[in-house]
Amino acid sequence: MATVHGNLQGIKSSHIKQLEKLYDQRLPGDRLLTPEIAEQLATLSQTIHHPISGYVNRRGQIIRVGVGTPLQTQLAETDLPRRSGDRLSGIRCITVQFQPPDPSAFIALMRQRLDALVVLIVADPKGNKHRKDKADASIQQMHLAHIVPDPEQPWTVEAIAPNTLFEEDFDERIHEWERDIQAAGFDLSDAPTGQADRDRVLLVGVMAEGMTEQQFEDSIGELVRLVESAQGEVVGMVQQKRSRPDPQTVVGQGKVEEVTLEAQRSRANLVVFNRDISATQARNLEEQIGLLVVDRTEVILDIFAQRARSQAGKLQVELAQLEYMLPRLRGRGQAMSRLGAGIGTRGPGETKLETERRTIQRRINQLQQEVDQLQAHRARLRHQRENQDMPAIALVGYTNAGKSTLLNTLTQADIYTADQLFATLDPTTRRLTVMDPDTGNRRDLLLTDTVGFIHHLPPALMDAFRATLEEVTEADALLHVVDLSHPAWERHIQSVQEVLDELPSSPDDVLLVFNKVDRTDSETLALAQQTYPNALFISATERLGLETLRQRLVQFIDAHAITSPEIIPSK
Ligand SMILES: Nc1nc2c(ncn2[C@@H]2O[C@H](COP(=O)(O)OP(=O)(O)OP(=O)(O)O)[C@@H](O)[C@H]2O)c(=O)[nH]1
Numbered sequence: 001m002a003t004v005h006g007n008l009q010g011i012k013s014s015h016i017k018q019l020e021k022l023y024d025q026r027l028p029g030d031r032l033l034t035p036e037i038a039e040q041l042a043t044l045s046q047t048i049h050h051p052i053s054g055y056v057n058r059r060g061q062i063i064r065v066g067v068g069t070p071l072q073t074q075l076a077e078t079d080l081p082r083r084s085g086d087r088l089s090g091i092r093c094i095t096v097q098f099q100p101p102d103p104s105a106f107i108a109l110m111r112q113r114l115d116a117l118v119v120l121i122v123a124d125p126k127g128n129k130h131r132k133d134k135a136d137a138s139i140q141q142m143h144l145a146h147i148v149p150d151p152e153q154p155w156t157v158e159a160i161a162p163n164t165l166f167e168e169d170f171d172e173r174i175h176e177w178e179r180d181i182q183a184a185g186f187d188l189s190d191a192p193t194g195q196a197d198r199d200r201v202l203l204v205g206v207m208a209e210g211m212t213e214q215q216f217e218d219s220i221g222e223l224v225r226l227v228e229s230a231q232g233e234v235v236g237m238v239q240q241k242r243s244r245p246d247p248q249t250v251v252g253q254g255k256v257e258e259v260t261l262e263a264q265r266s267r268a269n270l271v272v273f274n275r276d277i278s279a280t281q282a283r284n285l286e287e288q289i290g291l292l293v294v295d296r297t298e299v300i301l302d303i304f305a306q307r308a309r310s311q312a313g314k315l316q317v318e319l320a321q322l323e324y325m326l327p328r329l330r331g332r333g334q335a336m337s338r339l340g341a342g343i344g345t346r347g348p349g350e351t352k353l354e355t356e357r358r359t360i361q362r363r364i365n366q367l368q369q370e371v372d373q374l375q376a377h378r379a380r381l382r383h384q385r386e387n388q389d390m391p392a393i394a395l396v397g398y399t400n401a402g403k404s405t406l407l408n409t410l411t412q413a414d415i416y417t418a419d420q421l422f423a424t425l426d427p428t429t430r431r432l433t434v435m436d437p438d439t440g441n442r443r444d445l446l447l448t449d450t451v452g453f454i455h456h457l458p459p460a461l462m463d464a465f466r467a468t469l470e471e472v473t474e475a476d477a478l479l480h481v482v483d484l485s486h487p488a489w490e491r492h493i494q495s496v497q498e499v500l501d502e503l504p505s506s507p508d509d510v511l512l513v514f515n516k517v518d519r520t521d522s523e524t525l526a527l528a529q530q531t532y533p534n535a536l537f538i539s540a541t542e543r544l545g546l547e548t549l550r551q552r553l554v555q556f557i558d559a560h561a562i563t564s565p566e567i568i569p570s571k
């Protein structure tokens with residue numbers, strides 16, 4: 001089928017027919033291009049005001065025609081002929097553009113292991129007021145690029161004269177290039193394929209106005225942890241200081257090119273921004289970089305999607321993902337959907353993404369109802385527990401602070417704990433019996449472990465996880481667990497406070513517990529003790545300070561008269 005690829009939006013059907021007709025043409029196998037086909041491509045490109053790329057095999061058949069640059073119209077890995085890593089793909093690309101070739105074109109050359117890339121440059125009729133609609137097919141420049149076995153810059157490009165391009169026997173030259181590549185032992189298949197299990201992620205850090213150097217570094221450090229928690233691997237980073245994001249591409253044009261190049265150099269298959277990006281920005285960036293581009297929120301949602309085990313967890317994650325996606329629905333091109341290995345593509349899945357907005361909205365409504373039911377169910381459970389007259393205390397804190405470890409240590413529970421962000425999604429409640437040291441009386445209380453917080457917890461997650469977060473809002477008191485060994489512990493306390501402030505309500509009684517003192521330096525410990533004289537200092541893994549914690553829990557219950565605890569006389 002003669003399908004025209006690329007972005008056909010706004011292109012007249014008569015022009016699409018002309019593009020389709022290109023498939024009927026055939027080039028002599030030993031020529032890179034003929035003047036006739038060059039002219040047809042140039043005229044068509046000027047008529048539709050868009051770059052056009054044609055792909056030709058070694059027999060001279062046109063196998064693909066696309067509207068857009070080589071990167072926007074590239075063949076997916078699966079559509080390329082299977083060849084060993086030291087061989088070219090046997091396909092060349094002829095592209096007509098209005099600008100000289102930029103790095104994205106060479107990246108397309110590399111990714112597809114093209115025999116050669118011919119770039120024809122014509123005047124953009126849009127930019128020429130006097131001859132608005134009249135195509136001026138005169139080709140202003142011709143460039144020829146091909147792969148060379150140089151790891152630093154694995155391509156070369158040169159201006160080429162028409163008679164060389166149209167008349168020279170290129171069969172031999174291509175074989176020569178291939179022999180050079182083989183002789184150098186250069187592996188072309190080293191390029192990212194997007195089929196790997198782990199995403200190879202290039203981070204883009206935008207340092208916004210008002211951000212200190214330290215805050216910026218912390219945010220990048222956290223983003224690396226988030227990517228790793230989502231099973232991705234950070235392979236590089238590009239950063240930019242920018243007071244106002246570019247509405248089209250977040251970062252400036254030069255930076256986008258740097259990202260494109262760096263992505264190629266580090267063989268990344270996914271680009272992650274440290275700030276939120278709009279649908280338009282994502283689309284523009286993807287078109288220019290040629291890779292899937294996601295933001296921090298999508299990475300967090302992806303971790304949640306991977307971690308959700310229970311029915312309730314899955315339900316809430318799906319709701320959060322759909323709520324996040326709905327205003328951002330953007331038909332990601334075929335090429336994009338194949339390039340992303342994992343992050344940003346898991347969860348509801350591509351097919352659901354492509355279904356209409358209305359279907360998604362209906363699904364959201366349905367999920368909202370299910371979450372309402374879940375909320376009601378949890379409320380009933382809590383009510384039953386309240387009848388037992390036991391005070392309920394919720395463990396809250398920044399993700400990875402050690403909440404689950406503490407609950408496990410105190411109550412011999414077996415909640416999954418790990419040195420990764422968002423290990424816990426589902427709340428777990430355990431009974432804890434503590435002894436009043438003065439009277440020797442035993443007291444029972446309920447301790448609930450729940451999902452961790454993070455700086456700027458995405459609103460979609462806060463809404464979808466309302467049933468889970470109610471364990472916090474409905475508790476009688478909170479144990480705020482802080483990882484004191486984390487360099488950003490003070491900001492973590494602040495971020496947790498900010499999330500708590502966003503909840504409809506939260507208990508006034510909060511006991512601050514500094515954890516991981518076994519790996520905290522003495523200055524930090526002294527500073528925290530001085531700043532928070534009423535706080536507790538513990539190590540959940542080393543079982544340090546736990547007895548004091550238990551005693552403080554008893555006092556805490558009494559002093560705040562949280563409830564009238566049942567007093568069980570000791571034997
Ligand atoms: N050195 C040290 N490590 C600890 C301590 N407490 C917990 N950890 C480690 O910190 C990591 C995170 O612990 P979790 O209990 O999963 O943390 P969490 O707060 O439940 O995290 P999320 O569920 O992701 O929000 C694990 O690798 C624990 O072994 C401690 O007192 N000392």
Ligand SMILES: [Mg+2]
Pocket residue numbers: 403404405416417423424450452
């Ligand atoms: Mg946990």
